[in-house]
Amino acid sequence: MVDQEVSNPYFLHHSDHPGLMLVSKPLNGDNYATWHRAMTVSLNAKNKLGFIDGTLKAPSPDSNEYPTWSRCNDMVIAWIVNILEGEIGDSVLYYTTARAVWEDLRERFSQSNAPRIFQLQQEIAYLTQEQLSVAAYYTKLKALWDD
Template sequence: MSSTTQSLKITDPRSPFFLHPSDHPSVILTTVLLHGQTNYENWAKLMRNALKAKNKLDFILGNAIAPTDKASDEAYAWSLCNSMINSWIHNTIDPKLKSYIKCFETAKGLWDDLKE
């Protein structure tokens, strides 16, 4: 992919790689904290809705897969978005639960682990 194409991809709000200037790792997507299985369904629904609004739902559904060429611009953009989503998810987890949560390289891995 040419750098011009990639540049359009990350600046196009319709692209899943687009990050708005107001997006940062400290953003809290929902005020409902995940406390465990007792409120997982409600929390997950709110998080899916928020991620959909930011065009990032495919990252937790497994449809936005890391590019195989790790040196590509697309892989870099994917990595930035994946890390941002991981932060957003962690921001909505009850601090008492955080010590029990494994570290995952992908937002999908973290999402799937929380589902269990």
């Protein structure tokens, strides 16, 4: 019985609340790819991907399921907005669906940013190990490549 509840996309655990921070680094505009991946993993773990990828459509407002869908949709919106830096969060706050918020962020930030790419290429080219351990150097280099 419990497994059926947890697998229901409308299930909210007692520890789920609107102020929950699902990932550690907020979206600041330059880190969209890593933020997107971290949020996708977190929302999948909570069985809420359907709210952002369009597979879980809103039921009719007359449906008995609508209040539950609306509550979960609002929770996902809150989770997303809480992990956006200031003005970015303010700009998406009035969307009514988590899907609309997600798509707006994708359209704005998934585009290639030529100056940022150039900056990252320079950082990679000039990165030296110096006093870093091999593991620390590799981690720093991999983070730059991932960006």
